[in-house]
Amino acid sequence: MDKKYSIKDIAQLSGVSVATVSRVINDNGRFSEETRKKVLKVIKETGYQTNFSAKNLRMNKSFSVGILVPDISNYFFATVVQKIEKILFKCGYSTIICNTARDEDKELAYLKMLESKGIDGLIVISGAKAFDINKVSSSSKIPFICIDRKPKDKKNTIFIASDHYQGALDATDSLFNSGSKHPIIATHKHYSSSGADRLRGFKDSLEKHGLPFDTSRNQITLTTENTTIKMEKVLKSQPEIDGIFAINDTVAIEVLSALLKLGKSVPNDIKLIGFDDEPQDKHTYPTLSSVKQDTDRIAQVAVENLIGLINSTGITSESIIIPVELMPRDSTL
Incomplete structure (x- = not known):
């Protein structure tokens, strides 16, 4: 031996x-x-x-960080998690990645598990409701930060997000600037603070261009129903629609596929733009215009601030908004 x-x-x-x-x-x-x-x-x-176990006991640290993510198959979430993990590893921390599948009970179970493992910090990514660390226990002292999910109590944490409002405003403005006169927004059934900000940006762009927002006429929500069938119904009832801002690229690509099946020319008949700038946007036909989030910056800021909270050197009660960038391609040109 x-x-x-x-x-x-x-x-x-x-x-x-x-x-x-x-x-x-x-x-x-x-x-x-x-x-x-x-x-x-x-x-x-x-x-x-x-002997890291003995070392950790002496220092009262586990050198591990938990990450709660609602859908690890989502391109944006997966990219941010991967980049966070890479930076944390360089800083000497291991990560425990928990895919909650947007299930509140599963999220709570993961939180209790992470607390029992003595994690040094927690990163919470997106979600329908404001994040409440006290769901684990009222005495929980785990330092945490929120990305695209507002904390219930802002006193002891940091909120980090892309500028979803400005991105949506710019995206919708680009439809108008390309000649669209009657754009709509295509959303999904999952609610989040980022989605709410994107919807607000769309509404404000409409108002800026002299159009009132009406949910029944300016918004289509895609659920389990076939997207092509739903798009066909909407376009029959509103043939004037000539632009679509999709709340993310997954929705945008579903809409693009449906429009082509319905014999619509993009961008000649209907202009289309998404959000997230996924790699596949460059390979669709036509190529998809989108809004790019700075995932490198989000990951770096998240790790820097979490380690600051872990070491009691960080600033709390702060919101950090990361700029986005419009990526025009053939679907709006």
Whole structure:
């Protein structure tokens, strides 16, 4: 059997004290570069591994972060989670990713599990209701931040979001600027704060261009019903529709497919724009205009602020809004 080396063995083989080995491992305290290289060389040669359980108990830290995500198959969510995980790993943290499937009971079960594992922090991504950390227990002290989901209590956390309102306003304005006179918004049944902001941006663009918003005439909600059948009904009752802002790219691509099946030319008959700028937008026919979210910036800001809260060096009660970018393509040109 391979020998299991202790920290005392590493100190003896390196010719330094146990305290010095500990300082090198934790990169904390004073030691020379020569000493650091010598200790690390011995660690590499022996295959020594730090007893992280004991270390974590001493520091009262688990070096783990929980991430609650409503739908890991969603491109935006998956991209943000992947980038957050990558940054956290570089910072010495492992992640526990929990896909709630937009189920409140499942979310609560995950929260209790994460608390029992002693996570150092929590990142909550999107959701229909304001996030309440006290659902776990009234005494929960887990530092957390919210992305695209407003916290119930803003005092001890940070809210991070793309500028969904401005993105929707710009997207709808681009339909008007391309010649559309009667645009509608295509939404889905899932409610979120980001969706509400996008709807508000659409409404304000209509108002800016002198059109009143009427839910029955300016909004189509796609559910389990066949999108083509629903689009056909809407276009028959409102043949003047000549532009569609889809609340995300998944909805936009469903609408695009339906329009082409119905013999509509995009963008000649109806102009179409989505939101999220998914990779497939460049490969649809016609290519899909969209609004791009800065996922790199969202992930970086989220991790920086969470670690600040974990280390009690961060600022709370803050909302951080990340700018978006309009990506015009053939579907609106």
